[in-house]
Amino acid sequence: xxxxxxxxxxxxxxxxxxxxxxxxxxxxxxxxxxxxxxxxxxxxxxxxxxxxxxxxxxxxxxxxxxxxxxxxxxxxxxxxxxxxxxxxxxxxxxxxxxxxxxxxxxxxxxxxxxxxxxxxxxxxxxxxxxxxxxxxxxxxxxxxxxxxxxxxxxxxxxxxxxxxxxxxxxxxxxxxxxxxxxxxxxxxxxxxxx
Amino acid sequence: xxxxxxxxxxxxxxxxxxxxxxxxxxxxxxxxxxxxxxxxxxxxxxxxxxxxxxxxxxxxxxxxxxxxxxxxxxxxxxxxxxxxxxxxxxxxxxxxxxxxxxxxxxxxxxxxxxxxxxxxxxxxxxxxxxxxxxxxxxxxxxxxxxxxxxxxxxxxxxxxxxxxxxxxxxxxxxxxxxxxxxxxxxxxxxxxxx
DNA sequence: TCTTACACTAATCAATTGACCAGTGAAAGT
DNA sequence: ACTTTCACTGGTCAATTGATTAGTGTAAGA
Numbered sequence: 001x002x003x004x005x006x007x008x009x010x011x012x013x014x015x016x017x018x019x020x021x022x023x024x025x026x027x028x029x030x031x032x033x034x035x036x037x038x039x040x041x042x043x044x045x046x047x048x049x050x051x052x053x054x055x056x057x058x059x060x061x062x063x064x065x066x067x068x069x070x071x072x073x074x075x076x077x078x079x080x081x082x083x084x085x086x087x088x089x090x091x092x093x094x095x096x097x098x099x100x101x102x103x104x105x106x107x108x109x110x111x112x113x114x115x116x117x118x119x120x121x122x123x124x125x126x127x128x129x130x131x132x133x134x135x136x137x138x139x140x141x142x143x144x145x146x147x148x149x150x151x152x153x154x155x156x157x158x159x160x161x162x163x164x165x166x167x168x169x170x171x172x173x174x175x176x177x178x179x180x181x182x183x184x185x186x187x188x189x190x191x192x193x194x
Numbered sequence: 195x196x197x198x199x200x201x202x203x204x205x206x207x208x209x210x211x212x213x214x215x216x217x218x219x220x221x222x223x224x225x226x227x228x229x230x231x232x233x234x235x236x237x238x239x240x241x242x243x244x245x246x247x248x249x250x251x252x253x254x255x256x257x258x259x260x261x262x263x264x265x266x267x268x269x270x271x272x273x274x275x276x277x278x279x280x281x282x283x284x285x286x287x288x289x290x291x292x293x294x295x296x297x298x299x300x301x302x303x304x305x306x307x308x309x310x311x312x313x314x315x316x317x318x319x320x321x322x323x324x325x326x327x328x329x330x331x332x333x334x335x336x337x338x339x340x341x342x343x344x345x346x347x348x349x350x351x352x353x354x355x356x357x358x359x360x361x362x363x364x365x366x367x368x369x370x371x372x373x374x375x376x377x378x379x380x381x382x383x384x385x386x387x388x
Numbered sequence: 389t390c391t392t393a394c395a396c397t398a399a400t401c402a403a404t405t406g407a408c409c410a411g412t413g414a415a416a417g418t
Numbered sequence: 419a420c421t422t423t424c425a426c427t428g429g430t431c432a433a434t435t436g437a438t439t440a441g442t443g444t445a446a447g448a
Binding site: 023024025026027028105106108109110111112113114115118119121122126127130143144145146147148149150151152153154155156157158159161162163164165166168169170172174179182183186187190191193 | 304305307313340341343344350355363
């Protein structure tokens with residue numbers, strides 16, 4: 001009963017940290033704001049997590065646990081032998097994930113180019129994702145893989161991590177189910193055509 | 195001679211602010227860091243620009259002046275009647291711009307979803323860009339336009355604004371001229387096929 | 389030449405930051 | 419029942435933040 005409460009509190013904090021950081025950036029959000037969102041005091045953050053940096057790592061772990069879970073479900077869902085349909089379904093899954101977790105791209109863009117957090121993220125989580133992508137796309141020319149990887153990522157998720165600006169510009173809400181569907185269809189039509 | 199020096203100093207500061215903010219985010223960089231990069235004292239920033247927020251706006255203006263300039267050159271460069279080639283060239287131009295100005299996407303992602311800076315950016319610069327895109331793509335279904343806009347943007351620029359991570363993951367440097375070329379070719383082949 | 393204008397510096401401000409620490413109260417172990 | 423453990427609070431710390439201000443030197447205008 002003691003440990004369950006402890007774990008629940010920790011998760012509460014980690015979730016608050018993940019979403020707050022995704023919205024305002026690591027430097028843009030204070031530990032006090034995160035604590036307030038989680039409904040705890042600021043001192044508790046340094047009690048459970050030694051520093052803000054460690055809390056950020058916990059948030060990253062939490063995010064990528066979600067991603068890994070989604071990837072498992074995605075490959076489990078398709079026992080379709082038609083390779084074209086598999087490709088379409090892959091694109092569709094990425095779009096759906098991007099819409100359900102718009103914090104993903106924001107969180108990763110927030111990790112700048114030169115920071116120490118960037119290196120940690122690459123080695124701890126991104127490399128694993130990237131390797132899986134390589135393994136799933138052996139038919140692609142080797143030199144094309146990184147390009148296709150970033151094309152797919154950017155094309156499928158950017159609209160959702162900029163949903164507010166998109167709404168202001170176009171009038172449509174990209175997070176609305178019918179627009180998510182549309183995004184998936186358009187992107188699949190564009191990328192999977194042969 | 196007095197005003198020229200003044201303008202030169204201001205531009206020096208604005209450029210330093212733009213690149214520093216693109217790297218570390220608005221909240222991630224201090225006015226002192228920006229001043230040091232520009233080779234001036236911190237007090238001079240609040241002398242020329244009243245606040246950090248105003249300096250950010252000046253940096254945004256500078257960035258979008260570059261974008262507008264690139265857009266002018268792009269449409270000037272293509273007097274090709276073949277619509278398919280026009281499309282290919284448009285994609286190519288976007289990729290090239292993204293590689294030459296990787297700060298663009300970082301700067302815009304840094305502007306969160308709810309901030310006042312976001313609204314200002316939309317009304318002052320983004321709407322103009324988006325309207326131009328709409329005008330240039332009247333053949334697209336109206337409902338598809340925002341989706342294609344973000345697909346094109348994300349797909350063409352994300353790899354460059356994450357060049358460091360891409361380098362660590364894949365071993366290739368996306369900013370190298372041959373990789374920029376490759377990215378343009380792959381994306382054009384994917385998006386322009388009919 | 390002299391005086392004004394002004395780009396610029398250096399010192400200082402209050403406010404916010406992340407981290408630290410002494411205390412508290414209730415659950416858990418004996 | 420008694421003690422210990424420990425999740426958690428409130429207060430405090432030095433450091434950094436953006437902003438303000440008084441002062442300086444030189445180019446421009448008289």
